[in-house]
Amino acid sequence: MHVTVERTDCTEFTTPLLAVNLFQGEAEPEGPVASLDEKLGGEIRRLLERGDFRGREGETAVLYPRDEAIFAERVLLVGLGKREELDAERLRRAAATAVKGAAKLRLSRLASIMHHAEMGTEELTPHRAAQSAAEGAVLAAYRYTETKSDPEDPDEKPVAVEAFSLLEKIEDKARILEQGVTVGAALARGENLSRELGNLPGNVATPTYLAETAERIARDTGMKATILGRSELEAEGMKALLAVAQGTDEEPKLIVLEHRGGSEGERPLVLVGKGLTFDAGGISIKPSQSMELMKFDMCGGAAVLGAMQAVGELGVPANVIGVVPASENLLSGSAMKPGDVIGSHLGKTIEVINTDAEGRLILADALSYVRRFDPRAVIDVATLTGACGIALGKHALGLMGNDEGLIDEIRGAGDRSGERAWPLPMFQEYRKQIDSDYADIKNSGGRPAGTITAGWFLREFVGDFPWAHLDIAGVAWGDGDLSYQSKGATGIPTRLFLEWLLARA
Ligand code: BES
Ligand code: MN
Ligand code: ZN
Numbered sequence: 001m002h003v004t005v006e007r008t009d010c011t012e013f014t015t016p017l018l019a020v021n022l023f024q025g026e027a028e029p030e031g032p033v034a035s036l037d038e039k040l041g042g043e044i045r046r047l048l049e050r051g052d053f054r055g056r057e058g059e060t061a062v063l064y065p066r067d068e069a070i071f072a073e074r075v076l077l078v079g080l081g082k083r084e085e086l087d088a089e090r091l092r093r094a095a096a097t098a099v100k101g102a103a104k105l106r107l108s109r110l111a112s113i114m115h116h117a118e119m120g121t122e123e124l125t126p127h128r129a130a131q132s133a134a135e136g137a138v139l140a141a142y143r144y145t146e147t148k149s150d151p152e153d154p155d156e157k158p159v160a161v162e163a164f165s166l167l168e169k170i171e172d173k174a175r176i177l178e179q180g181v182t183v184g185a186a187l188a189r190g191e192n193l194s195r196e197l198g199n200l201p202g203n204v205a206t207p208t209y210l211a212e213t214a215e216r217i218a219r220d221t222g223m224k225a226t227i228l229g230r231s232e233l234e235a236e237g238m239k240a241l242l243a244v245a246q247g248t249d250e251e252p253k254l255i256v257l258e259h260r261g262g263s264e265g266e267r268p269l270v271l272v273g274k275g276l277t278f279d280a281g282g283i284s285i286k287p288s289q290s291m292e293l294m295k296f297d298m299c300g301g302a303a304v305l306g307a308m309q310a311v312g313e314l315g316v317p318a319n320v321i322g323v324v325p326a327s328e329n330l331l332s333g334s335a336m337k338p339g340d341v342i343g344s345h346l347g348k349t350i351e352v353i354n355t356d357a358e359g360r361l362i363l364a365d366a367l368s369y370v371r372r373f374d375p376r377a378v379i380d381v382a383t384l385t386g387a388c389g390i391a392l393g394k395h396a397l398g399l400m401g402n403d404e405g406l407i408d409e410i411r412g413a414g415d416r417s418g419e420r421a422w423p424l425p426m427f428q429e430y431r432k433q434i435d436s437d438y439a440d441i442k443n444s445g446g447r448p449a450g451t452i453t454a455g456w457f458l459r460e461f462v463g464d465f466p467w468a469h470l471d472i473a474g475v476a477w478g479d480g481d482l483s484y485q486s487k488g489a490t491g492i493p494t495r496l497f498l499e500w501l502l503a504r505a
Contacts, residue, residue: 221312
């Protein structure tokens, strides 16, 4: 999907579909929509008067202009909801609704206007409005097809929407919109890569496949990729990651991508993502019901790779490092067992109470590994605990950390991206739930506050730098409820990461 800005009036642009957003409950078209309506002979106004289109969020209507009235073959009205509720998320959803409307009409191109960009509130600048529309459009165009055959009947084949043009004839405005579009499209393409990696089955998206994807990103963007396989991991002393990987034949990997966009010697911002490509639970095996969903257990790692691609594409002016510990968690005669005491990269010993609490083991080693970069800040992300999905459901990421300033920054980035994170308390009292009688720490604190004790476990392996942890167990995949989503992996928090990095850079 290509998003562009065209310097023209919306009535003069040749397109199969012109999408126009309208607020809820406003009978009188305004500004550019008023002049469009005039050329349409008052059709929009009549539709509004009859009450056939009310502008509620997600509502759509198609108009067919008479020949030569305008250059668009169709006009798609898209409801924006109430004017006072307008925000970036509404624009994201409206652009997505327009793209899905085009797909439904079997059209591969559409255009739209950014008339609300005029409003220029502090949060919703024209730049931000264009960015949001580009995000919504590119995200909505994503479909998973990789492991499906084409339908026999070509009419059954969904149409790929390939071009979305924002129309703006005033040069200064067009240039600002263009900058917003560049950012939004890159963020959404990164998020779509995360989704694709998440959606690919576990027999395709193996640790090796994730490593090859990282190498491809490095080639495309000029980053440095470092991949550690089993023998390098042994030499490095990544004992907790290797303990998880000892139950599978699939080679584990530690994937490191380094983007040097800042000055030399500037301390890097580091992203760490859980890349558990299939989680059967190990000897503490999971129930088979819905176990197939555990292919999504690498979505944290996928978000880091998607974010690194966007970082490279945009040339973010900061040093940014992405790290993905990747493994399967299976069962075999060589698998770790409950009660085993294992080592770790940091040196602490860990009693494995539950082999299904494996994410924190591989992340512990990755968090210890990144000390060598002397990070300015580290954020890790993981589908870490089912408990987080119970606590916060589908609408928020669990957020913890050792630095209030960083936690606030992440909440801000979450609000801007629509990938909202909400803090959970790391009270010291929770820490003793992971005291062990046989090791320095144990890997499960039981059911109470399972998300927080997992956070505490990670914290025990964090060096002397600001750190935050995002638990995405509730949000990493879904039914495609929002207009810019589709069933399967969401790609969250790829765009949150970029919002944070861009604010920091
Ligand atoms: N990958 C799972 C967490 C998960 C569960 C994510 C459901 C998404 C949906 C993780 O490795 C896990 O199994 N966690 C255990 C921890 C427990 C054994 C302490 C859990 O949440 O039950
Ligand atoms: Mn598990
Ligand atoms: Zn897991």
